[in-house]
Amino acid sequence: MTTRYVLRELNRYPLGTFADIIYRNAILHPDSEAFVYGSERVSFKQFNERVNRLIHGLHALGIQKGDIIGILSWNQLEYPEVFGAAMKGGFVLAHYNPRLHAKELVHVINDSEPRVLFLGPELVETIDGILKQLPKTEYFLSFGDVQGQIKAYKGMLEGQPIEEPDTRVTEEDPLTIFYTSGTTGMPRGAIYKHRQKMENTCMKALDIGVEFGNRHLVVLPMFHIGGDSHIWPFFLKGGCNVIMPVPFDLADALRAIQEEQITDIHIVPTQLVSLINLPDIDKYDHQCLKRIWYAASPMPTEILKQGLSVFGSKFIQGYGLTESGPDVTVLSKENHHFPEESTDAQSVLASCGRPCVGVHVRIVDDDGRDVEVGKIGEIVVQSKRIMTGYYHRPEETKETIRDGWLYTGDLGYYDEKGYIYIADRKKDMIISGGENVYPIEVENVLYRHPAVKEVAVIGVPDPYWIERVHALVVLKENAQTSEEDIIDFCKEHIAKYKSPKTVEFVDDLPKNPQGKILKREIRSKYQE
Missing domain, CATH: 3.40.50.12780 (ANL, N-terminal domain)
Structure with missing residues (x-):
């Protein structure tokens, strides 16, 4: 024996x-x-x-x-x-x-x-x-x-x-590279060691509250750090990951929740919109769900209200980015309710929560000094889970990670209880259907079109995509083209999800005295 x-x-x-x-x-x-x-x-x-x-x-x-x-x-x-x-x-x-x-x-x-x-x-x-x-x-x-x-x-x-x-x-060996679009529009690889991956996984398991036997429905793409980072906490705790194809069929997802007794799902707001609008959603039993984690873009309050009415108080919000590991803040299930008499609770839902376990967050001014409560500044992050750096880009790494702090490029503020609110997103980035789109990348393509003189690409509110890519185009003198032609031209050079979904032809674009296009002014027109 x-x-x-x-x-x-x-x-x-x-x-x-x-x-x-x-x-x-x-x-x-x-x-x-x-x-x-x-x-x-x-x-x-x-x-x-x-x-x-x-x-x-x-x-x-x-x-x-x-x-x-x-x-x-x-x-x-x-x-x-x-x-x-x-x-x-x-x-x-x-x-x-x-x-x-x-x-x-x-x-x-x-x-x-x-x-x-x-x-x-x-x-x-x-x-x-x-x-x-x-x-x-x-x-x-x-x-x-x-x-x-x-x-x-x-x-x-x-x-x-x-x-x-x-x-x-060893825990100090490099493990993985996740690509994220840079502010110049060129993708950059964020590299992580084994230690950083383990740190993020353990802390996320703690933030979510994963237990042995929990079952996670994988609907987000695994090539994104957000989708990947939800798989391994369940693996760590002896849970099961039920993988759905991407893109997934909504009815199949609800059927899987019922048949596989799914306890957890991680979605982007666009997917929640589709789920709650599914005509026969009541056919499926989803009482087994314990947690619905959402991230990748802000969740409009009205959509969240509808989600709460369908699924109950099971929502958790996360904020992060590819370079941060990804998790920076979490808004817990306890914060997801709408007591009519409490304006405080409703205002907290406009936040992205408070720092995760093992994460330090500061809001700083242009000189790196901490700002007061309610003042807008740049969100900077310190934790053991942030990326080692950008692959083969030492100068960009030094610019992004300074004295151990990751400078996110996101603007925000915090309240007296430590809840963090996003005021503006990194370098005008658009989040459409959970995918990051950098306007400059789209603009660079549009400027190659023979009829285009000037262009500004922004994100505008959309009932399905939450934000859609919208291009404002000034044509060259005597030039002619169409919305369809502009969109098709982009699709020949960049990914379909990055290409404009709508195009508006204008006579000119607002500029400051230095000639810089005023995107904030342009965006305000669509947010009124």
Whole structure:
């Protein structure tokens, strides 16, 4: 009879790493469900074995600890497997947004230069068309169909062992790169270590109140740090992540909530609008839901009222950004109610909450001095979970992280109880359907149109998108074009979600004496 030393087995991987958590859960909760995707159900033991196979398969290709691997995919079961392989194998995983235009994908992929690129089946044709522009990427592995140089993911795993790999990671090793648009419109990679990922996961589990057995419906894209950051707290606590395809069908999501007994869901306001307006929402039992976390853009009060009437006081709001890990503040369930006699409670709902556990927040003026209660300044953040820096951009890193404080570029103020309110967003950024759009990137494309003389791109209120991308265009003398032509022109050069949804032709744009276009004045017209 063989004696098992369970405690010694649990000590195999270093603390402060997800290698430890993946292995630990495989031992402590081997048969509990870790992930569900359609008809596939994967236990913690099976997940660990699949991750091990992938690590051995990558080693067979010559990929070693510290090498960058990339993933371009919508949500599916293989996505967390690839991240798990990075966590245990010491690879650095770069996430790419499938919504990007092919030209933009060339930029971000070549920026991080992954040796291997994992592809969702919908992206095979796109990548096949730009293969020659990706000289540093040696292997292309598809989760579905294969084409030319793009080989099968499953084929690489065949015959690989399930035994633990020899690679050892430490909490100070780099783990992952999430791309975020820069204020110049060029995507920048925010790089995180194992320690920072673990810190964020543990603190988020605490803020949410995750317990063993909780079940999370994954509807946000995993390539965004916001979507990814909600998966691992449930994994950490032995919960289950039920993955929905992106984009997901609303009725399917409600059916999954009922059938899978979902306790948690993380959405953006646009998705809540769609859910509460679904005609047959009452057909589905959603009483199992304990928490509905929303983020990515402000939630209009009227929509929140409707959400509360349908789902009850189950809402939690989070504020953060890619560079912050992401969580900075949280507005708890206890704050989400509408007592008619309490104006204080309603005003708090206009806030983004108070600092999360393990996060320090200051509001500072242009000289870096703390401002008084109620005064607007820049939100700066300090925590152990903020990014290490921008990948290959030391000067931009120094500008963003100063003396240990992350300068968000977001303007806000705080009240006497410590609630933080966003006054304006980073560099005029638009948040449309949960996606960040930087006007300058859209404007740069529009200025290439032969009929355009001047342009200003802003976000305007929209009942579905919350904000939509709106372009004000001044045409060159005697030039002619149409709204449809302008929009189609943008779609040829940038992602569809970044392209204007509406175009307004104007004679001129308001400017200050220095000739700078006054966007605040333009926006005010649409917010009246």
